Amino acid sequence: MKLFLDGHDLEYEMRALCFAFFPGEPVECQNTAAGGCPDDDFVYTKIKRHADNKISALVCVSKGGVRKCAAERVRVKPNERGHEFDIQCEFALGRAMYRAVAKITGFRHPWGILTGIRPVKLARARLSAGMAPDMAAKDLQKQFYTSKEKAELCVEAGILEEQIISLSQPNSASLYISIPFCPSRCLYCSFISHDVEKMAKLLPEYVRLMCEEIEKTGELATELGLRLETIYIGGGTPTSLSARQLSDIMSCVKKSFKLDWLREYTVEAGRPDTITREKLDAIIDGGATRISINPQTLNDDILRAIGRNHTSAQVFEAFAQARQAGFKSINMDLIAGLPGDTPQGFSKTLDGVLSLDPEAITVHTLAMKRSSRLVTSGGGYYDAEARDVNLMLSEARSRFKTAGYRPYYLYRQKNTLGGLENVGFAKPGFEGLYNIFIMDETHTILAVGAGAVTKLRQPHGDKIERVFNFKYPYEYIGRFSEILDRKKKVKEFYASYN
Ligand code: SF4
Structure with a gap:
């Protein structure tokens, strides 16, 4: 499909809209100076500024031999230029494109012209x-x-x-601990996670060095007067580690950080096949207040098809064990749109999850990421329609509402089915705070481990700076002194705003 820009240079924004309305179609952008519109599929976008402080936006869409146009006029401030002006143009073009596309396809995207993740x-x-x-x-x-x-x-x-967010202070911070290991690879995952069995030899050294990084990070946090509000041990699957290794990491956190302001401490247990009573006890003794047990679906055939080596029965077992161990705040993750799932099947998963009565449930829309096996293994898997996924999301929302859950966190990701959203629901008082802080960039997130990214937030402003750790555990271990060296950037960042 060709995309023409006339009178504006909003290529990125127009491409994003084309992608939302015509997912998967390659878009080739051209300036109209390069020639007139062709006879095949195209989107023509034009902005014209008028003397009466108005702009007109015109969009013509040609698809499969049908051509439709839509236009609108918008008032702008006298002499308005720059970012605000571009935003007005972008939205006016977006609305016109939406109407032109709707005339051709009858399709009305539930998110309208919004393409951003937040x-x-x-x-x-x-x-x-x-x-x-x-x-x-x-x-x-x-x-x-x-x-x-x-x-x-x-x-x-x-x-x-x-x-x-309003309770966060200028010196607030959170801590993320990365455990990039999993017991097997799920078909839809493009996260850099490593088979825990293949990496077994590296694990003791990884844990030892990560404890050293935690100690150094704790010293920095104390020196900078940061107030630690949430801790998140995520992955991968942190419970791929042994109970002993989990204990070592969590004891190191206790020793290294002042925990007086801590509002939440989560361990993402993730895969039920890695959860044992011994590990749950280690996690609770380590100070965690919240755990996530992620079924994704309770349909055993789908679980097998997506390469998760556990059954729905193991989800129920793991949940019961977590309750017996004393967890009072449990989140469960689901995915809408898994291959082979249907609105009826998803409804059964909701029955099962609601019967467990967890404190929070997060529903993700399946994302087709380029490096995931679901995409790279070729056709045959992708049979969930975006409309069905939207039905699944709607049903989830309405049933959760009846059961007392409220949506507290929402974001969109690239390449999800139908461009649909991920939403965290929680009972009052059980919202996953870290999820909000990381997505909103509310405050500094200090991150340790392979693949972790520290996000520094300016104490009284919006500036964000990132400090990257090496992605792969062998690099992390082999070049560990560089990781510690990069921590200097945290001090430099805060010093520059004092
Ligand atoms: S458990 Fe999560 S991180 Fe691990 S392979 Fe599956 S989706 Fe990826």
Whole structure:
């Protein structure tokens, strides 16, 4: 498909819209100066500025021999230029493109013209400007053609996010500990995770060095007066490690950091086939307050097909063990749109998960990432329609609402089926704080381990700086002194804002 830009240079934004409306279609961008519109598929976008402080946006879409156009005029401030002007042009072109596409295909994307990963920010901006929740939702529908359901979801999540974020202080920080090992590779995963059995020889050294990195990071946090609010041990699958190794890491955290302000301590147990009572005891003794047990689906055939070597029965067992061990805050992750799943099948998964009554449930939309085996193994897997996935998400939301869960965290990812969202639901008081902090970039996240990325946030401002650790465990071990050396950047960053 050809994309023509006329009178503007919003190539990135127009490409993102083309991708949302025509997923998977390669887009070749051209300036209209290069020649007129061809006879085959194209999207033509034009901005014209008028003398009366108005712009007109025109979009013509040609697809499969049908050509439709839509236009709108928007008022801009006198002499407006730069970022604000571009935003007005982008939204006007987006709305015109949406209407032109709808005339051809009848398709109305539930997220309208929103292509960004954080639509909740738009809801929060409206709420903090003083709009009542229903007005904020209506405005999202009007400005961005977002469906009523998605607009209300955004506002609901935005209200809770705002309450949680507002408690963060300029010297707040969180700690992320990366355990990039898994017992086997799930078909849809493009995360850099390593087979724990193949890496067994490296593990003792990895844990030893990571404890050293935790100690150094703790010293830095104390020296900088950072107040640690959440800890997240994630992966991979942290419970791929032994109970002893988990204990060692968690004792090291206790020794190295001041935990007086800690509001949440999560261990992402992840795969039920790695969970044992001994490990759960180690995690709870280590100080964790929250655990995540992730079934993704409770359909055994699908679990097998996606390469997760566990059964639904193991999910129930792991959950019961976690309760017996004393966990009062358990999250469960699900995926909507797994190959072979249907709205009816997903509904059964919801029955099962709700019967366990966890404190939080996170529903992800399947993302087709380029390096995942689901994509690289070729056709035959992709049979879930985006419309069905949207039905699954809607059912989840309505059933969770009835059961007392509220959406508190929402983001969109590239390449999800139908461009649909990931949403965290929780019972009041059980929201996953770290999830919000990392997504919102609320405060500094100190990160340790292979593949970890420290995100530094300016104490009284918006500047973000990243410090990367090596991705692979063998690099992490082999070049560990460089990892410690890079920690200097944390001090330098805070010194530059003192
Ligand atoms: S458990 Fe998670 S990180 Fe590990 S392979 Fe599966 S999806 Fe990837």
